[in-house]
Amino acid sequence: MSTQTPDTDDSDPQAERMARKDERAAEREEAASTPDVGDDAITLKVFRYDPEVADKQEPRFDTFHVPREPGITVLDALIYARDTYDSSLTFRHSCRQAVCGSDALFINGSQRLGCQTQIADLNDSETVRVEPLPHREVVKDLVVDMDHFYDQMDAVEPYFSPKEDPDGEQLQSRENREKIKMSTRCIWCGACMSSCNVAAGDNEYLGPAAINKAYRFYFDEREGEDRQEERLRIIEQEHGVWRCQTQFSCTTVCPKDIPLTEHIQELKREAVKQNLKFW
Amino acid sequence: MSQSHNRGLVEDFGRWREFSAGMWAWVFHKFTGWVLIGYLFTHIAVLSSALNGDAAYTQTLQGLEQLAVVRVLEVGLLAVAAFHILNGIRLLFIDLGVGTALDTQEKSFYASLILTGIIVVVSVPVFLEGL
Ligand code: SF4
Ligand code: FES
Numbered sequence: 001m002s003t004q005t006p007d008t009d010d011s012d013p014q015a016e017r018m019a020r021k022d023e024r025a026a027e028r029e030e031a032a033s034t035p036d037v038g039d040d041a042i043t044l045k046v047f048r049y050d051p052e053v054a055d056k057q058e059p060r061f062d063t064f065h066v067p068r069e070p071g072i073t074v075l076d077a078l079i080y081a082r083d084t085y086d087s088s089l090t091f092r093h094s095c096r097q098a099v100c101g102s103d104a105l106f107i108n109g110s111q112r113l114g115c116q117t118q119i120a121d122l123n124d125s126e127t128v129r130v131e132p133l134p135h136r137e138v139v140k141d142l143v144v145d146m147d148h149f150y151d152q153m154d155a156v157e158p159y160f161s162p163k164e165d166p167d168g169e170q171l172q173s174r175e176n177r178e179k180i181k182m183s184t185r186c187i188w189c190g191a192c193m194s195s196c197n198v199a200a201g202d203n204e205y206l207g208p209a210a211i212n213k214a215y216r217f218y219f220d221e222r223e224g225e226d227r228q229e230e231r232l233r234i235i236e237q238e239h240g241v242w243r244c245q246t247q248f249s250c251t252t253v254c255p256k257d258i259p260l261t262e263h264i265q266e267l268k269r270e271a272v273k274q275n276l277k278f279w
Numbered sequence: 280m281s282q283s284h285n286r287g288l289v290e291d292f293g294r295w296r297e298f299s300a301g302m303w304a305w306v307f308h309k310f311t312g313w314v315l316i317g318y319l320f321t322h323i324a325v326l327s328s329a330l331n332g333d334a335a336y337t338q339t340l341q342g343l344e345q346l347a348v349v350r351v352l353e354v355g356l357l358a359v360a361a362f363h364i365l366n367g368i369r370l371l372f373i374d375l376g377v378g379t380a381l382d383t384q385e386k387s388f389y390a391s392l393i394l395t396g397i398i399v400v401v402s403v404p405v406f407l408e409g410l
Contacts, residue, residue, distance in 0.1 A: 051282035059284060109297030134294075137283035145283055197305075246373050248301025251381050261301075262379040269376065 041065040042119055044077050046089065047131040050140050053088075059138070061129075062086070068119075074107050074128060075114035078142075091142035098255055101187030104194070105142055106131040111191035111253040133194040149190045152207050156214040156234055163224040176221045183216040183263060185256040192250035192260055204239040208250035208260040211241055215263040218270070236271035244268070300385040304366055311363040318356055347410060354406050358399045365391035 044064040050056035064081035075093055082089040092102040096115045103114040108122050108129050119125050136144035192208040193199050199207045217223060218231045235241055241264050250260040329336040343349045369387045372378050378387050
């Protein structure tokens with residue numbers, strides 16, 4: 001909210017804008033003090049933390065009441081709360097259609113995308129508890145530090161490396177495309193990694209998303225054998241596939257329904273096979 | 280980054296109500312594994328009473344078997360071992376890529392729980408016999 005007193009000089013467009021802004025702020029404030037959210041309003045409990053604001057240095061939960069609309073998602077509710085009650089409420093979002101992967105949150109005890117989760121579908125649709133992704137450092141409110149996750153993704157060299165001397169166009173067979181289809185769907189949201197106890201205890205563990213990425217390229221028939229060999233070295237390192245203890249937590253939470261555990265297990269078998277191979 | 284907040288283990292065991300089947304299977308498997316290791320030491324301790332001769336061994340075992348609490352603990356031990364074996368088989372299948380679908384692994388976990396229950400119930404009379 002602006003603390004600047006609007007200039008009364010009418011000819012100054014900046015002053016006019018400021019005046020309008022203040023007006024809107026005042027309207028919002030009024031709306032907030034008498035919010036008409038209906039009888040069946042959703043109670044939104046949101047984790048708050050901000051190292052730069054005195055009373056938010058100690059993490060706490062704020063409660064917002066949001067009107068229940070048909071099909072309202074958790075992200076919609078957060079946006080409503082931010083626009084109506086508290087403009088400092090901070091969270092990431094962009095596409096609002098489960099494509100960009102920026103709004104993975106801890107909603108009612110489980111990692112989900114805010115935009116993909118309709119409140120009516122939650123077990124408890126009365127009170128919705130929204131927290132930042134577990135096992136990540138909280139930067140502010142619902143925003144977590146994703147650096148480590150991206151580092152792990154980069155560690156598996158998540159890009160296609162064509163054969164050195166492809167003879168003409170490199171086509172992929174239908175079967176091969178089917179095989180890697182699910183693994184290509186990852187949107188880098190980090191929900192899987194956040195749900196994994198093993199990843200929480202071992203910072204070097206590649207984690208489900210990175211291993212799934214590795215799977216996507218390892219099984220891509222268009223990459224050469226040497227490259228496959230290199231990829232296997234990354235996959236089967238000490239903090240690679242062997243860390244997985246098949247909790248299925250990642251598979252349970254993945255918003256793109258990627259069979260992560262299955263992929264990790266397949267790579268484990270692949271590693272065993274390649275290492276036992278003596279021909 | 281100026282400062283950030285580490286929420287620690289709150290999310291791990293504080294959220295046990297939201298654990299999914301696979302997570303429970305993991306927790307139980309770890310727990311039963313540790314119990315079995317612990318039991319191994321008790322087992323060795325009891326058996327080593329044989330070092331003091333036949334009579335000492337017989338006396339120790341008979342003395343222990345007379346205690347109701349020991350009988351109950353034995354039933355518990357069976358439960359723990361049965362679950363660990365059955366879930367272990369489940370995990371072997373998962374390693375082989377069989378039943379790795381989300382709902383299949385859930386069902387196989389419930390199956391190992393139910394089988395454990397049946398085995399325990401059936402064997403209760405055997406354990407408590409002659410008490
Ligand atoms: S694998 Fe699924 S849960 Fe993990 S980052 Fe990708 S989309 Fe998100
Ligand atoms: S806002 Fe893009 S995935 Fe939810």
